[in-house]
Amino acid sequence: MSAPIELKLHHTMDRPDSDNLLDRTAQGVISAPLDRPEGPLKVTGRATYADEDHPDGTVHGVLARASVARGWVVGMNTAEVRAMPGVLDVIRDPRLLRSPAQGQASRAPVQNPAEIFYVGQPVALVVAETLEQARHAALAIRPDYEAREPVATADGQPCETPPAKQATQGDLDAAMTAAAHRIDVTYTTPAMSHAAMEPHAAVASWDGDRLTVRSSNQMLKHNVAELADALGIRPGNVRILSQYVGGGFGGKLGISHEAVAAAIAARRLGRPVSVALHRRTVFEATMRRSETRQRVRLACDADGRLTGVGHEAWVSNLKGERFSEPVTQATPFTYAGENRVIGHHVARVNQTTAGSMRAPGEAVGVPVLECAMDELAEAAGIDPVELRIRNIPSEDPSTGKPFSSNRLEDCLRAGAEAFGWADRRLTGQRREGEWLIGMGMASAVRVNMLETSEATVILLADGTARVETDMTDIGTGSYAILTQIAAEALGLPMDRVTTVLGDSDLPPASGSGGSFGAASAGSAVMLAAQAIRTQLARRLGCDEAELTLKDGAAIAGNRMTPLTEVLAGDVLKGNGLIKPGKTEKTVRQATWGAQFAEVAVSALTGEVRLRRLAATFACGRILNEKTARSQCLGGMAFGIGSALTEEVMNDPRDGHFVNRDMAEYHIPANLDVPEMTVTFLPDRDPHANPMQAKGIGELACCGTAGAIMNAIHNATGIRVRDFPATVDKLLDRLP
Amino acid sequence: MPAPTDHPITLTVNGTVETLVLADPRVSLLDALRQRLGLTGTKKGCDHGQCGACTVIVNGRRINSCLSLAVMHDGDAITTIEGLGAPGALAPLQAAFLHHDGFQCGYCTPGQIMSATAMLEELRAGWPSVVSDDLTAPALSDDEIRERMSGNLCRCAAYPNIVAAIRAVADAAAPAEDAA
Ligand code: FES
Ligand code: FES
Numbered sequence: 013m014s015a016p017i018e019l020k021l022h023h024t025m026d027r028p029d030s031d032n033l034l035d036r037t038a039q040g041v042i043s044a045p046l047d048r049p050e051g052p053l054k055v056t057g058r059a060t061y062a063d064e065d066h067p068d069g070t071v072h073g074v075l076a077r078a079s080v081a082r083g084w085v086v087g088m089n090t091a092e093v094r095a096m097p098g099v100l101d102v103i104r105d106p107r108l109l110r111s112p113a114q115g116q117a118s119r120a121p122v123q124n125p126a127e128i129f130y131v132g133q134p135v136a137l138v139v140a141e142t143l144e145q146a147r148h149a150a151l152a153i154r155p156d157y158e159a160r161e162p163v164a165t166a167d168g169q170p171c172e173t174p175p176a177k178q179a180t181q182g183d184l185d186a187a188m189t190a191a192a193h194r195i196d197v198t199y200t201t202p203a204m205s206h207a208a209m210e211p212h213a214a215v216a217s218w219d220g221d222r223l224t225v226r227s228s229n230q231m232l233k234h235n236v237a238e239l240a241d242a243l244g245i246r247p248g249n250v251r252i253l254s255q256y257v258g259g260g261f262g263g264k265l266g267i268s269h270e271a272v273a274a275a276i277a278a279r280r281l282g283r284p285v286s287v288a289l290h291r292r293t294v295f296e297a298t299m300r301r302s303e304t305r306q307r308v309r310l311a312c313d314a315d316g317r318l319t320g321v322g323h324e325a326w327v328s329n330l331k332g333e334r335f336s337e338p339v340t341q342a343t344p345f346t347y348a349g350e351n352r353v354i355g356h357h358v359a360r361v362n363q364t365t366a367g368s369m370r371a372p373g374e375a376v377g378v379p380v381l382e383c384a385m386d387e388l389a390e391a392a393g394i395d396p397v398e399l400r401i402r403n404i405p406s407e408d409p410s411t412g413k414p415f416s417s418n419r420l421e422d423c424l425r426a427g428a429e430a431f432g433w434a435d436r437r438l439t440g441q442r443r444e445g446e447w448l449i450g451m452g453m454a455s456a457v458r459v460n461m462l463e464t465s466e467a468t469v470i471l472l473a474d475g476t477a478r479v480e481t482d483m484t485d486i487g488t489g490s491y492a493i494l495t496q497i498a499a500e501a502l503g504l505p506m507d508r509v510t511t512v513l514g515d516s517d518l519p520p521a522s523g524s525g526g527s528f529g530a531a532s533a534g535s536a537v538m539l540a541a542q543a544i545r546t547q548l549a550r551r552l553g554c555d556e557a558e559l560t561l562k563d564g565a566a567i568a569g570n571r572m573t574p575l576t577e578v579l580a581g582d583v584l585k586g587n588g589l590i591k592p593g594k595t596e597k598t599v600r601q602a603t604w605g606a607q608f609a610e611v612a613v614s615a616l617t618g619e620v621r622l623r624r625l626a627a628t629f630a631c632g633r634i635l636n637e638k639t640a641r642s643q644c645l646g647g648m649a650f651g652i653g654s655a656l657t658e659e660v661m662n663d664p665r666d667g668h669f670v671n672r673d674m675a676e677y678h679i680p681a682n683l684d685v686p687e688m689t690v691t692f693l694p695d696r697d698p699h700a701n702p703m704q705a706k707g708i709g710e711l712a713c714c715g716t717a718g719a720i721m722n723a724i725h726n727a728t729g730i731r732v733r734d735f736p737a738t739v740d741k742l743l744d745r746l747p
Numbered sequence: 748m749p750a751p752t753d754h755p756i757t758l759t760v761n762g763t764v765e766t767l768v769l770a771d772p773r774v775s776l777l778d779a780l781r782q783r784l785g786l787t788g789t790k791k792g793c794d795h796g797q798c799g800a801c802t803v804i805v806n807g808r809r810i811n812s813c814l815s816l817a818v819m820h821d822g823d824a825i826t827t828i829e830g831l832g833a834p835g836a837l838a839p840l841q842a843a844f845l846h847h848d849g850f851q852c853g854y855c856t857p858g859q860i861m862s863a864t865a866m867l868e869e870l871r872a873g874w875p876s877v878v879s880d881d882l883t884a885p886a887l888s889d890d891e892i893r894e895r896m897s898g899n900l901c902r903c904a905a906y907p908n909i910v911a912a913i914r915a916v917a918d919a920a921a922p923a924e925d926a927a
Binding site: 047048050051054055057058060061063064065066143144145148206207208209210211256257259261290291486489638639641643645646649650674675679680681682684685687 | 837910
């Protein structure tokens, strides 16, 4: 076989797309609700996750963890533990992590476990021949501490108020005073946990100076840089494999304890080492979403037109962490109003590291803003859907920039119609026996992003193709959509395209996070395929725009030629690279939706039963209707958890994560999730990327909890301003 | 530490007789499957009986294999996800999960499918649940599926599609039952 012919197409989004390639291709697989190509492996147990491919001689490491919240480890019974059966090593290394890396950090997080910042922080790794021996020995570790008084909770603590995260426009106080109707309310949302079903795990092995780690990570190019930096080795010597990731939700964005510990241990012992975090360690020592306190002020005139919007947030994190939950991220552009205040305050606490969790910011900020809008609608006597429609701005009211596209009104109208919103009664007007019935709604808004991403598409001489990129599939459907994009652009049936992901030796993608994965990695694949299309067109003597590719043949002019004939034994290797450009700055990009909920609340017990959820979204081109819908169902269920069940409880004495297991931290179970309907409005956004697709997976969990809370109010007349709406918050206020 | 059990135990796993010498009685059935027998299709989500990812069928009943020691299963017949079907030869539930997108990341999926396999048998045998209207002959309502599958957590929340997949298989099987 001759050497491949190298082609490339690199593109920066400096102007809106005018080509719209995927609307002029002919294969007909893009957007189709196709099954996941990796699905057969997943449903038969053949997909191998992080801790499922142990090289011969693999031994097991278990992290020993701190039982105090703050101080220093000044000694440890390492000699005693080393003597236990099967124990190979007890490792206290300053390179072990205090916290996992934040998303897209690309450098080591805070290291050195000798200083303790939170209960459950790893202090050492115990390695033994078997998992049972390592687990037992890790429990026998007794650190000597020099303990300090911790800051157990954010309550009453002084806050940092970073100037860049505050904004004022006009005079909100004056607007509040002059308003026909006003709302000034404070809501709280609890800390939450990602709780991906696959616990973090890593299996490390060395070949000379080259390290290979099988792990469960979302963003391999960043993870390689983080791991190399943490270990003090060259990134070129690190390979990370994450072909199947058992859920991430932001909890596996950055490199975490297990990879660093496994790599250090494997180096010391000269053997492969597996470190699979115990579920409790995942809860306590990886990441959480910060709790929030939010003050919302809304002022409107007699017609319900907003004249003022204030949204101030108080969140927390560990010392030394730059990330803080961007609660108000969507507030500057969601609704109109000339007088505005945005506030952001961070307390430093001795608790589990706070980081990004599915839709950081909007997941907690939008539901609260939407509850406040519901309160304003009631105060003004205006229908909640109508109040929102009256306040959709014609441009970003905080910057004056145009929207790339604003479909909020379309989503609200279509969603209300499909749900039967017109049947909603006024507060407390509907009862069926024991059950108080209510309907609520919320807008869904999430910023839309694009990240640098690279991919290779190889068209082989036999007319099959291979997609290669280090993108991950964390359940989002990357395998499906990247295969579809390549198949569509090259005019190939799906079974002639193979997609290889999750290997950091492949071209670096955006990774999975921020809902930018599909748009970024997908655009790179499309560009790579487009480079091949251009070459095929050249060979056929036509313009790429006049070329039709379908079912493995090229049609140009009136002639159909099999691809194998056009290739004539050659292999075409297209390299695609997408970079964000000016369209990131010149327009406000976001995704839009409307969520509707119907609940039944027991008048006797306060139990909330969700009856149905319906959502309408506009998020650009849908790449696979089946996987996109699944993303939305999952996101909406995330919202159910936020509204009704999920809450990290911290001990007020030392801040420790009390309910650190799956029996006590309540993610929704099957019976908690009712009938849900998802509708996508036909949509394109030329400013977003050359595919005109946008993010989905996070939008779906923005707003849901607000819709449910508003439905509870409509049923009962009770405003729960402290999420989640558990029975205890309703019981003594029931009508 | 007590003396290691050097008695071998015999498990019939997916129809194959396996003899295991477990030097350590603390090995869970889950870890024996994953680490000793290389059957990593059975997943570990919590190791505490809280999530259902480790569900396997032992002598016809679904159990959480993380909550059971391997040495307790001498002589038992165990079915894991690998024994149900293979790519290209999917069992009906596996095919239905694929078609209805009853999974996303896929990590809870083997447990869901094993649980659903046994659950349909339980229903066929007339076992009632807390949501059954008729305790002597429970009908296969969507809520009945949801309740009976609530021991299998899915953070991706593929639940609506899991219910649809199970319903499709149960409905396809129903006419044959009527005829019988
Ligand atoms: S791993 Fe057994 S129930 Fe979770
Ligand atoms: S498919 Fe991801 S946890 Fe169920």
